[in-house]
Amino acid sequence: MENFTFLSPTKIIFGRGVEDQVGEETKVYSKKVLLHYGGGTIKRIGLYDRVVKSLRDAGVEFIELGGVQPNPRLSLVKQGIELCRKHNIDFILAVGGGSVIDSAKAIAVGVPYEGDVWDFYSGKAVPEKALPVGVVLTIPAAGSEASKSSVITNEDGWYKRGLNVEIIRPKFAIMNPEITFTLPPYQTACGAADIMAHVMERYFTHQKDVDFTDRLCEATLKTIIKNVPIALEEPENYEARAEIMWASTIAHNDLLSTGRIGDWASHAIEHELSGIYDVPHGAGLAVVFPAWMKYVYKEDVDRFVQFATRVWDVEMDFANPERTALEGIHRLTQFFKKIGLPVTLEELGIPDDRLEEMADKCTNNGTKQIGNFRKLGREDVLNILKMARK
Amino acid sequence: MENFTFLSPTKIIFGRGVEDQVGEETKVYSKKVLLHYGGGTIKRIGLYDRVVKSLRDAGVEFIELGGVQPNPRLSLVKQGIELCRKHNIDFILAVGGGSVIDSAKAIAVGVPYEGDVWDFYSGKAVPEKALPVGVVLTIPAAGSEASKSSVITNEDGWYKRGLNVEIIRPKFAIMNPEITFTLPPYQTACGAADIMAHVMERYFTHQKDVDFTDRLCEATLKTIIKNVPIALEEPENYEARAEIMWASTIAHNDLLSTGRIGDWASHAIEHELSGIYDVPHGAGLAVVFPAWMKYVYKEDVDRFVQFATRVWDVEMDFANPERTALEGIHRLTQFFKKIGLPVTLEELGIPDDRLEEMADKCTNNGTKQIGNFRKLGREDVLNILKMARK
Numbered sequence: 001m002e003n004f005t006f007l008s009p010t011k012i013i014f015g016r017g018v019e020d021q022v023g024e025e026t027k028v029y030s031k032k033v034l035l036h037y038g039g040g041t042i043k044r045i046g047l048y049d050r051v052v053k054s055l056r057d058a059g060v061e062f063i064e065l066g067g068v069q070p071n072p073r074l075s076l077v078k079q080g081i082e083l084c085r086k087h088n089i090d091f092i093l094a095v096g097g098g099s100v101i102d103s104a105k106a107i108a109v110g111v112p113y114e115g116d117v118w119d120f121y122s123g124k125a126v127p128e129k130a131l132p133v134g135v136v137l138t139i140p141a142a143g144s145e146a147s148k149s150s151v152i153t154n155e156d157g158w159y160k161r162g163l164n165v166e167i168i169r170p171k172f173a174i175m176n177p178e179i180t181f182t183l184p185p186y187q188t189a190c191g192a193a194d195i196m197a198h199v200m201e202r203y204f205t206h207q208k209d210v211d212f213t214d215r216l217c218e219a220t221l222k223t224i225i226k227n228v229p230i231a232l233e234e235p236e237n238y239e240a241r242a243e244i245m246w247a248s249t250i251a252h253n254d255l256l257s258t259g260r261i262g263d264w265a266s267h268a269i270e271h272e273l274s275g276i277y278d279v280p281h282g283a284g285l286a287v288v289f290p291a292w293m294k295y296v297y298k299e300d301v302d303r304f305v306q307f308a309t310r311v312w313d314v315e316m317d318f319a320n321p322e323r324t325a326l327e328g329i330h331r332l333t334q335f336f337k338k339i340g341l342p343v344t345l346e347e348l349g350i351p352d353d354r355l356e357e358m359a360d361k362c363t364n365n366g367t368k369q370i371g372n373f374r375k376l377g378r379e380d381v382l383n384i385l386k387m388a389r390k
Numbered sequence: 391m392e393n394f395t396f397l398s399p400t401k402i403i404f405g406r407g408v409e410d411q412v413g414e415e416t417k418v419y420s421k422k423v424l425l426h427y428g429g430g431t432i433k434r435i436g437l438y439d440r441v442v443k444s445l446r447d448a449g450v451e452f453i454e455l456g457g458v459q460p461n462p463r464l465s466l467v468k469q470g471i472e473l474c475r476k477h478n479i480d481f482i483l484a485v486g487g488g489s490v491i492d493s494a495k496a497i498a499v500g501v502p503y504e505g506d507v508w509d510f511y512s513g514k515a516v517p518e519k520a521l522p523v524g525v526v527l528t529i530p531a532a533g534s535e536a537s538k539s540s541v542i543t544n545e546d547g548w549y550k551r552g553l554n555v556e557i558i559r560p561k562f563a564i565m566n567p568e569i570t571f572t573l574p575p576y577q578t579a580c581g582a583a584d585i586m587a588h589v590m591e592r593y594f595t596h597q598k599d600v601d602f603t604d605r606l607c608e609a610t611l612k613t614i615i616k617n618v619p620i621a622l623e624e625p626e627n628y629e630a631r632a633e634i635m636w637a638s639t640i641a642h643n644d645l646l647s648t649g650r651i652g653d654w655a656s657h658a659i660e661h662e663l664s665g666i667y668d669v670p671h672g673a674g675l676a677v678v679f680p681a682w683m684k685y686v687y688k689e690d691v692d693r694f695v696q697f698a699t700r701v702w703d704v705e706m707d708f709a710n711p712e713r714t715a716l717e718g719i720h721r722l723t724q725f726f727k728k729i730g731l732p733v734t735l736e737e738l739g740i741p742d743d744r745l746e747e748m749a750d751k752c753t754n755n756g757t758k759q760i761g762n763f764r765k766l767g768r769e770d771v772l773n774i775l776k777m778a779r780k
Contacts, residue, residue, distance in 0.1 A: 250606075
């Protein structure tokens with residue numbers, strides 16, 4: 001086990017009706033906030049009105065900035081930064097899913113910074129200050145509500161890049177599973193793949209003797225595997241929605257990383273897919289992850305055997321452990337199919353003609369390796385993309 | 391699943407050599423602290439010297455108060471409160487196990503309070519302010535390093551009572567598994583029972599649809615079951631010690647309580663044993679918990695079946711689930727025996743003559759019920775104590 005520091009100070013307020021507490025939670029930090037959200041969904045389901053009422057009841061003023069798109073864009077982030085500066089705003093309230101929260105985090109680090117906020121995503125600078133961010137979560141997927149991550153897409157070149165720093169962890173996350181009842185099935189499934197990917201990126205490590213966190217990872221994966229099909233069958237099943245929502249936070253608040261080094265190659269590769277083709281991140285992950293697994297499993301067959309037996313209840317083939325390992329990967333792929341996700345680039349609607357370009361971008365034209373379970377260069381990434389074709 | 395709020399803001403600094411960071415972590419809060427500890431162990435193993443050096447290097451002054459005993463005493467807490475007031479101290483650094491940390495927390499709430507600090511433990515008052523507390527942990531057991539609990543024994547009547555409030559969660563916990571290499575086997579085993587009890591108190595609930603936290607509980611129990619025998623066999627096995635230490639924190643930082651109502655009757659009963667007879671809390675729990683289980687399992691046989699199959703890998707007896715449930719309780723008892731713990735009052739050295747008195751004290755002379763899985767009155771507590779006799 002590696003030495004580690006773990007601090008996850010986001011206050012989680014979870015359950016039926018908790019969105020009515022947003023005003024009280026927000027006013028602890030500020031009386032004038034940026035209310036940041038996506039499209040019309042939060043208005044259609046009445047959430048917008050409840051949030052606005054709660055803010056007004058608590059005496060919190062707000063300026064609005066809607067319009068966050070999936071794979072949130074740098075241009076809107078810059079608009080948000082200007083808006084905050086103009087109105088002397090010192091708190092961002094994100095009402096939405098991962099895209100809205102990531103956009104809010106980008107605004108939060110951008111406001112106190114004199115340079116271009118993209119510096120933080122391109123790796124040119126590290127943010128030292130951030131406005132506090134609060135969250136009302138609508139989609140269990142990204143885990144951004146309690147994470148130190150933000151991923152933004154720069155339209156200039158369609159680069160999708162991430163920032164990981166402690167100062168952007170939200171102060172609070174208000175999570176009512178009822179709000180997720182109206183999520184379309186495809187979005188529920190994409191969320192599931194995202195949650196599972198967050199766990200699997202951490203699970204596939206060469207670090208020995210991390211059995212406790214292994215088991216916490218397995219617990220989280222099993223929760224998703226059990227409850228997502230229930231939620232798809234019965235969209236208003238509160239209990240299934242609640243299990244998924246709480247698991248999505250724990251999947252990415254870094255508890256599951258403690259003492260170990262994760263991989264994160266599949267995320268890096270997927271960012272090239274959704275950066276160029278604007279596909280849902282979760283759908284991209286459902287395509288990339290099984291291909292990555294097939295490409296790298298020989299690095300540590302035992303770990304894939306553990307994944308197969310403990311997560312998927314595959315019976316151990318003691319005479320042929322590799323068969324057990326492969327069966328685990330197969331079960332994962334079948335699960336993604338069962339919940340309605342694509343598992344090939346073809347199914348995702350991505351043609352073959354820009355695979356080289358994606359491999360280039362992902363590895364900085366072959367000058368950079370990605371991943372830790374197996375270090376991957378440009379050719380490796382290209383091979384994985386080719387394996388994912390159909 | 392119940393609505394919940396979860397906030398666990400203790401900064402965990404974990405791994406080899408991390409005690410050298412205590413000065414830097416402490417000076418964020420204060421330049422003059424109370425250094426609170428137990429007996430001579432921390433001096434014998436060199437920890438005291440390393441902590442003192444780190445504090446001095448960071449320019450942190452300290453006043454010392456050693457002498458915390460297992461089942462920490464109110465009289466020493468009162469001495470600590472006086473000392474802090476006299477020297478204008480505004481931070482308590484606890485170097486030790488659960489007893490030292492609990493004592494530090496009691497001092498922390500006592501200093502800013504004009505009345506008797508016991509008011510908070512007797513339920514007469516609720517603390518509104520507390521000095522910040524930091525921890526260098528030496529024993530994985532109580533989970534007090536990241537919990538909102540403190541348990542103190544009042545020598546006047548030998549009442550052992552607990553306080554549970556958010557404001558006493560430590561600011562940081564410095565945890566080096568190497569420090570636990572020299573723990574005597576019996577203390578390691580008592581710690582294991584304490585950790586397992588913290589999980590089991592939460593696990594046995596009537597709350598339905600809490601499968602995610604069930605699985606997190608099972609992951610934690612399996613970690614203890616696997617690693618404690620290794621640590622007993624090889625006291626300097628870093629990896630086993632590390633798994634136990636990290637599991638002990640997660641067992642009691644309230645993650646495993648989210649969305650559910652725990653039981654806590656066994657803890658209440660045990661407090662009467664260690665309050666009167668000054669036995670180690672973990673040893674008392676190893677005696678009480680199996681007896682409690684045998685007394686209450688019929689309330690929800692299915693939950694005990696799940697415990698047996700998922701935690702102890704008991705094969706399900708579909709024709710006779712009750713047999714499976716009982717086998718789980720049996721395996722727990724056998725595990726406690728295997729790691730060298732008493733499982734009867736007789737083995738713990740507690741005679742039969744004061745069982746009535748303990749049942750009285752535990753239930754406030756029969757006026758109060760304890761537990762949630764099954765509400766227990768005075769006669770129930772007496773029955774459990776009688777079942778635990780031999």
